[in-house]
Amino acid sequence: MQIKNIVRILGLLVALLSLTMLVPAMISLIYRDGGGVSFLMSFVFCLITGLICWYPFRNEKGELKAREGFLIVVLFWTVLASFSAVPLLLLESPNLSIADAFFESFSGLTTTGATILTKIDGLPHAVLWYRQQLQWLGGMGIIVLAVAILPILGVGGMQLYRAETPGPVKDSKMTPRIADTARHLWIIYVTLTVACALSYWAAGMSLFDAICHSFSTIAIGGFSTHDASMGYFNSPLINFICVLFLLIAGVNFALHFAVVKSRSLRNYFYDPEFKVFLAIQFSLTLICFVVLLISGVAESGFEAFDLALFQAVSIGSTAGFATTSFADWPTLLPVLLIFASFVGGCAGSTGGGMKVVRVILLYLQGLRELNKLVHPKAIFTIKLGNKALPNRVVEAIWGFFSAYAAVFVICMLLLLAAGMDDISAFTAVAACLNNLGPGLGAVAANFADINDFSKWVLIIAMLFGRLEIFTLLVLFTPTFWRS
Amino acid sequence: MQIKNIVRILGLLVALLSLTMLVPAMISLIYRDGGGVSFLMSFVFCLITGLICWYPFRNEKGELKAREGFLIVVLFWTVLASFSAVPLLLLESPNLSIADAFFESFSGLTTTGATILTKIDGLPHAVLWYRQQLQWLGGMGIIVLAVAILPILGVGGMQLYRAETPGPVKDSKMTPRIADTARHLWIIYVTLTVACALSYWAAGMSLFDAICHSFSTIAIGGFSTHDASMGYFNSPLINFICVLFLLIAGVNFALHFAVVKSRSLRNYFYDPEFKVFLAIQFSLTLICFVVLLISGVAESGFEAFDLALFQAVSIGSTAGFATTSFADWPTLLPVLLIFASFVGGCAGSTGGGMKVVRVILLYLQGLRELNKLVHPKAIFTIKLGNKALPNRVVEAIWGFFSAYAAVFVICMLLLLAAGMDDISAFTAVAACLNNLGPGLGAVAANFADINDFSKWVLIIAMLFGRLEIFTLLVLFTPTFWRS
Ligand SMILES: [K+]
Numbered sequence: 001m002q003i004k005n006i007v008r009i010l011g012l013l014v015a016l017l018s019l020t021m022l023v024p025a026m027i028s029l030i031y032r033d034g035g036g037v038s039f040l041m042s043f044v045f046c047l048i049t050g051l052i053c054w055y056p057f058r059n060e061k062g063e064l065k066a067r068e069g070f071l072i073v074v075l076f077w078t079v080l081a082s083f084s085a086v087p088l089l090l091l092e093s094p095n096l097s098i099a100d101a102f103f104e105s106f107s108g109l110t111t112t113g114a115t116i117l118t119k120i121d122g123l124p125h126a127v128l129w130y131r132q133q134l135q136w137l138g139g140m141g142i143i144v145l146a147v148a149i150l151p152i153l154g155v156g157g158m159q160l161y162r163a164e165t166p167g168p169v170k171d172s173k174m175t176p177r178i179a180d181t182a183r184h185l186w187i188i189y190v191t192l193t194v195a196c197a198l199s200y201w202a203a204g205m206s207l208f209d210a211i212c213h214s215f216s217t218i219a220i221g222g223f224s225t226h227d228a229s230m231g232y233f234n235s236p237l238i239n240f241i242c243v244l245f246l247l248i249a250g251v252n253f254a255l256h257f258a259v260v261k262s263r264s265l266r267n268y269f270y271d272p273e274f275k276v277f278l279a280i281q282f283s284l285t286l287i288c289f290v291v292l293l294i295s296g297v298a299e300s301g302f303e304a305f306d307l308a309l310f311q312a313v314s315i316g317s318t319a320g321f322a323t324t325s326f327a328d329w330p331t332l333l334p335v336l337l338i339f340a341s342f343v344g345g346c347a348g349s350t351g352g353g354m355k356v357v358r359v360i361l362l363y364l365q366g367l368r369e370l371n372k373l374v375h376p377k378a379i380f381t382i383k384l385g386n387k388a389l390p391n392r393v394v395e396a397i398w399g400f401f402s403a404y405a406a407v408f409v410i411c412m413l414l415l416l417a418a419g420m421d422d423i424s425a426f427t428a429v430a431a432c433l434n435n436l437g438p439g440l441g442a443v444a445a446n447f448a449d450i451n452d453f454s455k456w457v458l459i460i461a462m463l464f465g466r467l468e469i470f471t472l473l474v475l476f477t478p479t480f481w482r483s
Numbered sequence: 484m485q486i487k488n489i490v491r492i493l494g495l496l497v498a499l500l501s502l503t504m505l506v507p508a509m510i511s512l513i514y515r516d517g518g519g520v521s522f523l524m525s526f527v528f529c530l531i532t533g534l535i536c537w538y539p540f541r542n543e544k545g546e547l548k549a550r551e552g553f554l555i556v557v558l559f560w561t562v563l564a565s566f567s568a569v570p571l572l573l574l575e576s577p578n579l580s581i582a583d584a585f586f587e588s589f590s591g592l593t594t595t596g597a598t599i600l601t602k603i604d605g606l607p608h609a610v611l612w613y614r615q616q617l618q619w620l621g622g623m624g625i626i627v628l629a630v631a632i633l634p635i636l637g638v639g640g641m642q643l644y645r646a647e648t649p650g651p652v653k654d655s656k657m658t659p660r661i662a663d664t665a666r667h668l669w670i671i672y673v674t675l676t677v678a679c680a681l682s683y684w685a686a687g688m689s690l691f692d693a694i695c696h697s698f699s700t701i702a703i704g705g706f707s708t709h710d711a712s713m714g715y716f717n718s719p720l721i722n723f724i725c726v727l728f729l730l731i732a733g734v735n736f737a738l739h740f741a742v743v744k745s746r747s748l749r750n751y752f753y754d755p756e757f758k759v760f761l762a763i764q765f766s767l768t769l770i771c772f773v774v775l776l777i778s779g780v781a782e783s784g785f786e787a788f789d790l791a792l793f794q795a796v797s798i799g800s801t802a803g804f805a806t807t808s809f810a811d812w813p814t815l816l817p818v819l820l821i822f823a824s825f826v827g828g829c830a831g832s833t834g835g836g837m838k839v840v841r842v843i844l845l846y847l848q849g850l851r852e853l854n855k856l857v858h859p860k861a862i863f864t865i866k867l868g869n870k871a872l873p874n875r876v877v878e879a880i881w882g883f884f885s886a887y888a889a890v891f892v893i894c895m896l897l898l899l900a901a902g903m904d905d906i907s908a909f910t911a912v913a914a915c916l917n918n919l920g921p922g923l924g925a926v927a928a929n930f931a932d933i934n935d936f937s938k939w940v941l942i943i944a945m946l947f948g949r950l951e952i953f954t955l956l957v958l959f960t961p962t963f964w965r966s
């Protein structure tokens with residue numbers, strides 16, 4: 001294990017992170033909201049700490065192996081999210097506990113979007129900006145993780161994408177390939193964010209709100225600058241823009257990249273995951289629309305459509321924005337949408353959940369099992385598009401699903417042991433593990449009123465979700481640490 | 484497809500079933516409770532119907548193939564449970580709807596033990612006996628299904644047991660082997676039932692209650708002749724006897740058979756599933772005991788132990804008896820026990836759930852996935868005891884788990900759509916799919932107050948659980964029906 005090299009990389013990352021804290025400090029200058037001091041202090045603290053870690057090992061530049069990749073990915077998220085909590089801890093108002101500050105920063109950076117804050121409208125602009133920026137940076141990290149790193153590490157069947165991603169394919173050489181992939185993906189990511197911000201602005205948001213919400217939309221994060229979330233703007237047009245960009249951000253960024261490179265939209269319609277993702281969002285919208293009309297929750301067809309489309313895609317893509325308190329809809333709908341968040345977005349998107357492609361493969365694998373029962377000696381191959389699936393991927397995806405379920409059950413039992421009621425515990429874990437955001441029951445509006453132990457459990461759930469379970473779980477096996 | 488042969492077999496089975504209806508008719512004679520008429524009428528009806536189906540095809544004795552095995556197993560349960568509903572339909576008091584009668588008879592024969600009846604204490608003795616007898620017959624069927632038939636069909640990884648079960652192994656010849664295995668298993672089953680009944684009787688139950696409860700104990704069914712279930716007797720000794728026989732009935736009957744054949748108890752302690760099953764029940768008891776003491780629900784250590792041991796094993800083994808309304812315990816415990824019912828008993832026992840051996844294998848497979856991440860090129864074999872597992876079994880078990888989860892989610896969404904609240908829907912499906920019996924919320928005491936649509940959904944859930952998902956699911960694939 002190249003510990004020195006890993007410390008060097010993390011030190012560099014923390015130093016880079018410190019630079020991002022200058023932005024909310026500047027925002028504070030513009031709006032004179034008095035929130036800038038803690039960001040300046042955090043900037044200095046993170047910069048110095050980062051440089052102290054980097055400097056002694058600045059010449060340790062050995063090529064990283066896959067095994068070190070797991071450790072770096074896990075540390076990347078935990079270390080950066082921990083340092084991101086510093087400015088929140090230094091704030092005088094709101095005065096956050098350690099658990100609260102960590103919950104908010106992990107929720108931000110993992111793009112979960114669950115919050116312990118109430119009265120968000122009254123927060124300093126610097127804090128509002130910082131939360132949105134955390135999600136945006138997290139979204140960037142996720143895409144690189146999902147498109148460039150997980151396929152190499154082979155986590156949860158993602159070796160499936162190994163050949164498709166741009167860059168050289170030699171497994172043991174991670175750095176140059178990741179840098180190359182990252183550059184391309186970030187251009188797309190930034191372009192989409194700009195387009196989203198401009199659309200929001202044109203549709204009537206203030207420039208500040210437009211930029212802030214474009215951050216959390218493209219990151220499928222779900223943080224908002226208002227307590228009422230998207231409902232604050234009360235604008236079907238803004239809702240529609242949000243849905244549109246969520247659908248775009250919920251698609252594999254490697255697919256967007258392929259479309260850009262080939263200058264042809266065709267790629268989308270050859271991609272089975274893209275089609276199933278859209279079909280799921282469409283079906284959820286349809287079911288919500290019908291039930292809202294029948295049950296009389298919505299007063300007109302247009303209102304029902306506006307509510308149904310927005311909440312279905314917002315929860316189905318795991319963004320977690322709200323235009324209404326959908327937890328109070330007829331029970332079928334909130335539970336259906338929470339279940340849909342287990343499916344989540346496409347692999348390689350900023351969405352959470354288990355990812356659409358895995359659910360497709362689980363379905364195809366189940367079908368193959370049935371066929372094998374009828375014809376035990378026949379050989380059935382699973383095809384995705386027109387690509388046959390190696391057995392290794394099949395097993396990895398089944399293993400992923402079981403591990404996901406196991407982590408879910410354990411986290412839920414821990415919350416129950418800490419005194420939470422059953423529905424709140426179930427949906428709180430779903431909201432965090434799927435990087436969704438809001439739950440039902442006691443965690444429908446925010447996570448302010450749950451105890452500290454539960455917050456730490458949920459922080460771990462967010463990490464498990466974002467790191468696709470296995471990346472984190474593998475660190476707990478003896479095999480990993482045996483040289 | 485040998486339709487004629489299948490009709491012959493089912494006709495014979497229905498005719499045999501009709502004979503069992505003479506027993507409650509005789510019970511009615513003894514107790515003069517006026518409930519005998521409907522059983523006599525049903526006897527005649529079932530006997531004639533059975534013979535009509537059997538007679539024209541009595542010489543159709545072709546050897547059955549595996550594919551026909553699936554159909555017969557499914558029809559065995561659906562046809563017998565449907566005919567078993569006839570006497571309940573004919574009753575004048577209670578006057579049951581079709582949905583209620585079918586729910587009760589399917590719940591009985593699948594040993595689920597969920598009931599739509601209230602005021603059970605006031606029912607005629609004939610009806611009481613009949614319900615218990617249904618569970619006992621169902622338990623017999625399950626053991627033969629699990630030990631002799633599923634391994635041949637290869638459902639859900641159960642080909643694992645193919646070589647271990649007694650009798651000839653040639654896969655395509657089902658009949659002689661099943662008959663031989665069945666004979667041995669039934670002797671053990673009857674012996675255990677007699678021992679259980681005598682123990683209950685000696686501990687203070689009336690002879691009628693002792694026999695009735697021995698039926699539902701060995702079948703891990705959970706029906707009782709009293710509204711208060713085992714709580715009616717208010718006897719720690721009876722509770723302990725019940726726990727003891729539930730633990731015995733929760734073990735693979737092929738293992739019991741091996742012990743009897745070799746006259747050595749050693750076999751038990753070489754069996755990993757047996758050890759894990761006991762460890763799970765012990766852990767559940769311990770957690771319940773501690774929480775009951777801490778939370779002050781139990782007043783003394785002995786009371787806490789009595790309550791904890793009984794409810795932990797009753798729910799953990801999927802029997803579903805009650806000595807107290809455990810649904811009102813601190814939320815952690817009922818949810819933990821409901822989760823434990825997903826694990827259930829050992830394969831080849833009368834218990835429900837996914838079966839302990841599958842959960843062990845899911846765990847080992849998950850571990851292997853983690854090891855493979857660290858050493859992608861190494862080959863890891865999964866061993867159960869000292870037997871290496873073929874890849875085919877690994878895949879089948881993962882497929883089983885996914886299908887189990889899928890059926891669960893779909894059934895739960897259907898109940899929610901029918902207007903049930905979330906906790907009731909979640910636990911109602913768990914109670915029926917795991918063949919457990921009681922749920923929480925609106926279905927904690929009984930299933931009387933849910934609507935007919937929900938009852939039919941739950942009947943199907945019971946069948947899916949009892950038929951280990953795939954046996955039923957395979958009938959819905961086009962491959963199955965293509966010649
Ligand atoms: K989110």
Ligand SMILES: [K+]
Nearest residue numbers: 595704802919
């Ligand atoms: K049961």
